[in-house]
Amino acid sequence: xxxxxxxxxLALLTIVSSIVMISAHRPIDSALSFIVTLVSIAALFGLVNxxxxxxxQIIIYAGAILTLxxxxxxFLNIKxxxxxxxxxxxxxxxxxxxxxLPFAIILIKLVTMSDISVNNIPSENFGSIHDVGLKLFSxxxxxxxxxxxxxxxxLIGSVTLSKRGN
Amino acid sequence: xxxxxxxxxxxxxxxxxxxxxxRRNIIVIYxxxxxxxxxxxxxxxxxxxxxxxxxxxxxxxxxxxIAASEAALFMSLFVVLFRSKGSLDANVFDMLGDKND
Numbered sequence: 408x409x410x411x412x413x414x415x416x417l418a419l420l421t422i423v424s425s426i427v428m429i430s431a432h433r434p435i436d437s438a439l440s441f442i443v444t445l446v447s448i449a450a451l452f453g454l455v456n457x458x459x460x461x462x463x464q465i466i467i468y469a470g471a472i473l474t475l476x477x478x479x480x481x482f483l484n485i486k487x488x489x490x491x492x493x494x495x496x497x498x499x500x501x502x503x504x505x506x507x508l509p510f511a512i513i514l515i516k517l518v519t520m521s522d523i524s525v526n527n528i529p530s531e532n533f534g535s536i537h538d539v540g541l542k543l544f545s546x547x548x549x550x551x552x553x554x555x556x557x558x559x560x561x562l563i564g565s566v567t568l569s570k571r572g573n
Numbered sequence: 574x575x576x577x578x579x580x581x582x583x584x585x586x587x588x589x590x591x592x593x594x595x596r597r598n599i600i601v602i603y604x605x606x607x608x609x610x611x612x613x614x615x616x617x618x619x620x621x622x623x624x625x626x627x628x629x630x631x632x633x634x635x636x637x638x639i640a641a642s643e644a645a646l647f648m649s650l651f652v653v654l655f656r657s658k659g660s661l662d663a664n665v666f667d668m669l670g671d672k673n674d
Binding site: 410414418421422425426428429431434437438441444445448451452455456457459460463464467468471472475476479480482483485489490491493496499500502503504507508510511514515518519533534538539542543546547550551554557558560561562564565566568569 | 574576577578579580581583584585586587588589590591592594595596597598600601603604605607608611614615618619621622625627628630631633634635637638639640641642643644645646648649650651652653655659660661662663664665
């Protein structure tokens with residue numbers, strides 16, 4: 408019961424802040440409301456006992472990625488004339504919502520019709536760093552190593568991309 | 574509980590797709606992509622909590638790592654594009670099809 412109330416508050420917060428995120432004119436407003444979305448998604452992770460992912464979401468998303476976005480917005484010194492003049496932005500948003508809405512309704516119908524709620528038995532140390540780490544380093548070693556190569560490629564790519572004079 | 578999480582995840586994914594299609598500011602487009610990844614993560618975590626299996630949490634950990642590297646690439650791309658064109662409009666960036674530019 409208590410979980411339902413917390414879930415409802417967090418879900419409303421997530422949806423409202425993400426709508427503000429896609430509809431704000433200045434990028435700094437969207438970045439700040441996106442922080443609210445990410446933190447409430449992290450709280451939703453915590454609500455189902457995924458404590459390690461809760462910490463990772465706050466540290467990496469709200470801590471690293473959003474700080475990077477805010478720094479870039481600050482460094483670029485964006486003026487009003489640098490932004491696109493989206494005269495028909497609200498009409499675009501409305502039209503796209505009308506297109507996307509039927510697919511969302513069909514998916515929600517499918518989810519509510521199917522009996523995906525299987526067992527609801529949370530185990531003893533589910534979602535702890537021990538549990539996730541054991542899984543990561545036993546069955547998922549190959550994707551883990553591939554992610555390290557991927558990070559290296561992204562590092563080299565971003566350095567070469569932003570080098571002056573090419 | 575898992576049904577509510579799935580419905581919230583579908584709603585967030587739809588909002589992300591609406592932002593991805595209808596906006597022209599590249600920073601907002603990038604944040605919409607991140608919102609899509611977050612919606613997928615949310616449904617993965619809900620399913621993993623429902624099954625009591627932590628494999629989906631490992632998948633979403635890998636998704637977060639990929640999103641971080643994507644953030645680094647996007648940021649250097651923003652800097653390069655803003656330096657060359659002085660704008661954040663996605664309609665301005667058509668250098669790839671233009672040989673004289």
